[in-house]
Amino acid sequence: MDHVVQRNGTSFVKSLLNAWSWLFLVLILGFFEVYAQTQTGSTFLFRVYNLQSIAVAASQILLLALGLTLVIVAGHIDLSIAFSSGLASVVIALVIRAGGVDAGWGIVALAAFAGLAAAAIVGVVNGWLVAWLAVPSFIGTLGTYGVARGAALIMAGGATVSIRNEHARELGNGTLLGFPIPLVTAMVLALICHYVLKHTRFGAHTYALGANPASVERAGVDVKRHLIMLFVISALTAGMGGLIYTFRFSAGAANSGEPILLYAVAAVFIGGASLTGGQGTISGTVIGAFIIAVIQFGLVFCGLPPYWQFVAVGLVIIVAVLVDQSKDRIVGGKA
Amino acid sequence: MSELLKVEGLRKRFGGNEAVKNVTFTVGPGECVVLAGDNGAGKSTVIKMISGVYQPTDGQVFLNGDLLTGKTPEAVRTAGIETIYQDLALADNLDPGLNLYLGRERTIRRFGLPFLDRKTMRDDAVEVMKSLGIVVPDPAAPVREMSGGQRQAIAIARAIHWQAGLVIMDEPTAALGVPEQREVMALIHRLKAKGVGIILISHNLPDIFAAADRIIVLARGVVAGERRPAETNDEEIVRMMMGATL
Numbered sequence: 001m002d003h004v005v006q007r008n009g010t011s012f013v014k015s016l017l018n019a020w021s022w023l024f025l026v027l028i029l030g031f032f033e034v035y036a037q038t039q040t041g042s043t044f045l046f047r048v049y050n051l052q053s054i055a056v057a058a059s060q061i062l063l064l065a066l067g068l069t070l071v072i073v074a075g076h077i078d079l080s081i082a083f084s085s086g087l088a089s090v091v092i093a094l095v096i097r098a099g100g101v102d103a104g105w106g107i108v109a110l111a112a113f114a115g116l117a118a119a120a121i122v123g124v125v126n127g128w129l130v131a132w133l134a135v136p137s138f139i140g141t142l143g144t145y146g147v148a149r150g151a152a153l154i155m156a157g158g159a160t161v162s163i164r165n166e167h168a169r170e171l172g173n174g175t176l177l178g179f180p181i182p183l184v185t186a187m188v189l190a191l192i193c194h195y196v197l198k199h200t201r202f203g204a205h206t207y208a209l210g211a212n213p214a215s216v217e218r219a220g221v222d223v224k225r226h227l228i229m230l231f232v233i234s235a236l237t238a239g240m241g242g243l244i245y246t247f248r249f250s251a252g253a254a255n256s257g258e259p260i261l262l263y264a265v266a267a268v269f270i271g272g273a274s275l276t277g278g279q280g281t282i283s284g285t286v287i288g289a290f291i292i293a294v295i296q297f298g299l300v301f302c303g304l305p306p307y308w309q310f311v312a313v314g315l316v317i318i319v320a321v322l323v324d325q326s327k328d329r330i331v332g333g334k335a
Numbered sequence: 336m337s338e339l340l341k342v343e344g345l346r347k348r349f350g351g352n353e354a355v356k357n358v359t360f361t362v363g364p365g366e367c368v369v370l371a372g373d374n375g376a377g378k379s380t381v382i383k384m385i386s387g388v389y390q391p392t393d394g395q396v397f398l399n400g401d402l403l404t405g406k407t408p409e410a411v412r413t414a415g416i417e418t419i420y421q422d423l424a425l426a427d428n429l430d431p432g433l434n435l436y437l438g439r440e441r442t443i444r445r446f447g448l449p450f451l452d453r454k455t456m457r458d459d460a461v462e463v464m465k466s467l468g469i470v471v472p473d474p475a476a477p478v479r480e481m482s483g484g485q486r487q488a489i490a491i492a493r494a495i496h497w498q499a500g501l502v503i504m505d506e507p508t509a510a511l512g513v514p515e516q517r518e519v520m521a522l523i524h525r526l527k528a529k530g531v532g533i534i535l536i537s538h539n540l541p542d543i544f545a546a547a548d549r550i551i552v553l554a555r556g557v558v559a560g561e562r563r564p565a566e567t568n569d570e571e572i573v574r575m576m577m578g579a580t581l
Contacts, residue, residue, distance in 0.1 A: 199450040201440045204433055208426035215424045219438025220409055278428040 020323050021270055021287045024316075028291065032298040044301060052180055056248075058293035059186035062286060063241030064257060064264035066186075066193045067234030069285045072268050073197065074230055075210040075277025076130060076137035081238035081264065083148035084122040085257030088115035088242030090152045093161035093252020096168060108167045115246075116239045122148050123235025127228030141231075152254035161252035172247025182244045189237055194282040196233075206230065210277030263292050266313055270320040291316065338397075339364045339532040340385070340416075340501050345394035347380050354380045355556045358394070362501060367523060367533040369543045372553035373576050378536045381553070382503050385534070386418045387411035398501065417494035418503040424490065427479035431471055431489050432456030434478055435463065435496055463492040467525050469518075483511045484518030491522055494531070501532040508542055520545050538576070540569050554578035 029045060036044035044050060064081050071078045092115035099107035122144050129140035176184045197203040205226055208216045217223050238257060245256040270291055271284025296309045340362040347355040355377040362368045370378045383389040385396050387408040396403040398414055425434050436456045442449035457474045464471050469488045478486055487507055494502045508516040523546050526533060537543050543550060544564050552559045552575040559575040
């Protein structure tokens with residue numbers, strides 16, 4: 001009897017720890033709301049502008065973090081997303097610019113395709129390095145990070161490639177059913193990634209790969225092909241991030257993804273992934289991205305200099321790791 | 336007794352070094368043959384030649400009379416020989432159902448898309464485990480929350496579920512505590528009762544005597560002798576392992 005009670009107690013704490021990121025998100029939203037009510041007599045949560053700003057910032061983080069989640073679950077990392085997104089951004093802007101001032105939907109679609117293809121090439125190279133040449137993903141993708149960065153800057157001539165195109169502007173700043181298009185894009189991609197990771201054989205193999213690569217190999221799965229696909233997915237979602245950036249700001253920027261890399265990695269780990277692989281969910285990453293976006297926007301809302309967001313997000317990352325570790329301690333370690 | 340597996344004159348040469356010479360033995364259905372021997376005696380080389388990981392320099396392997404030599408490890412598995420390795424080849428973070436079906440997962444269609452059929456796979460895992468006398472405490476929990484013996488049982492369940500005729504177990508109790516070693520021994524007896532042939536690799540004498548129908552002792556790559564447990568004792572087996580007696 002005692003044994004049963006203790007088990008229930010443990011699993012309660014466990015589910016609390018699993019849900020901590022949700023609780024944390026609610027907590028910081030509550031904090032900023034209380035701050036707004038008491039200090040300025042206004043509201044934080046119930047203003048469309050605030051919600052939209054948070055949602056768009058979260059979307060931009062998410063687009064880099066979605067494919068990355070799959071890579072991290074498989075026990076790898078992809079640092080090159082910072083510049084596969086930048087490369088896509090520059091390529092898209094260059095194609096649209098080449099299309100002339102009144103470039104139509106066709107050119108915009110072609111530009112999007114070219115940008116995503118450029119990002120996919122980075123993904124294929126990453127996968128080839130990791131799967132065929134057995135280069136550790138941290139080093140391999142750090143290499144392609146540099147190559148993609150250089151390639152993007154060379155193509156852009158070291159400057160921002162500004163464009164003037166109504167269609168692109170509309171896509172980046174318009175709304176669909178009242179929701180900003182970047183948010184809708186990120187959410188649709190999140191749903192697809194969730195389906196792939198949670199409900200497909202590919203997803204099951206991804207988890208198994210993170211826990212014990214030998215188990216997947218022995219089960220007859222083509223591990224090399226699987227790794228290449230993971231890195232291509234990661235590069236493609238990052239490329240979508242570059243696409244949304246270009247459309248939002250009517251500019252292709254090689255460095256557009258760089259400041260988001262840290263936040264994207266943080267979102268995945270805040271969302272419950274583990275550095276050793278085998279753990280993590282898309283829903284967790286979505287919450288992680290929103291936690292960071294709320295902190296970013298909330299601190300500025302409170303009138304603090306924007307630099308405080310680095311401190312705050314850094315602290316949240318450390319808390320996330322501590323929670324992850326205590327989870328292992330309670331469950332009894334990951335054998 | 337009819338023959339399930341027949342190993343004939345196996346020889347393996349690595350460069351100038353002859354790791355295994357002229358190894359011949361048979362395994363019948365429901366029979367447990369222990370390959371005993373000191374480190375480096377050639378036990379692992381022999382099972383790798385059976386499972387298709389190594390190709391023998393000379394000699395043949397037959398399963399139910401069909402030649403297996405020259406087939407890939409995958410083809411050997413499909414033919415019905417499952418090897419259970421020390422590291423178990425389990426994905427710790429997945430539930431028993433997904434581990435049972437790893438690489439051959441079942442899906443059902445919903446909204447025109449394939450979804451993992453977790454429930455069927457879980458139910459099947461619970462069922463096979465039950466036939467091995469093991470109750471899965473929480474079929475939805477990842478296997479890392481299970482005991483070493485239960486985890487070993489999943490690896491064995493995989494062999495049964497995919498209808499292996501012969502299971503090769505490489506030091507299955509090496510990493511386990513005493514109660515779990517007993518569980519594994521009980522599993523071996525249940526496997527035998529199902530008519531599955533077993534090759535057990537071990538250098539743990541109590542395990543050898545508890546599980547074996549026949550003991551084949553390897554020393555320096557050759558068969559040093561073959562005994563039934565009833566007609567020998569610890570001392571003789573150890574002497575044979577050391578290569579002292581024929």
